[in-house]
Amino acid sequence: MATVYVRDVSDEALTVLKVRAAAENQSLQAYVRDVIEREAAMPTLEEAAAAAAHVAALNTESGPVTSDDVTSAIDEGRGRG
Known part of the structure; x- marks a missing residue:
C-alpha cells in the first residue's frame, strides 16, 4: 500500500x-x-459514458442494442417489465 x-x-x-x-x-x-x-x-461520468457506448455498440442476435432495449431492461430491473 x-x-x-x-x-x-x-x-x-x-x-x-x-x-x-x-x-x-x-x-x-x-x-x-x-x-x-x-x-x-466510482467511475467518472466519462468512464461511465465510455462503458455505456461500448455496451451499446455490442450486437445482439436482433442487431445493435437500441435505446428501447435499454429502457426495457431498466423497467424489467425495476419490476415493471
Whole structure:
C-alpha cells in the first residue's frame, strides 16, 4: 500500500472530517482512507459514458442494442417489465 500525504487542508475541512469520522466510530485516517477508496471505485461520468457506448455498440442476435432495449431492461430491473 502507498502512503499519501495531503498538505494545506483548511481547518474547517479538517474539523468536518474529524466529526464525520467520530460519527462513524472511525479514526480520521480510517475515515479518509474509506473516502478515497469509495471515490476511486466510482467511475467518472466519462468512464461511465465510455462503458455505456461500448455496451451499446455490442450486437445482439436482433442487431445493435437500441435505446428501447435499454429502457426495457431498466423497467424489467425495476419490476415493471
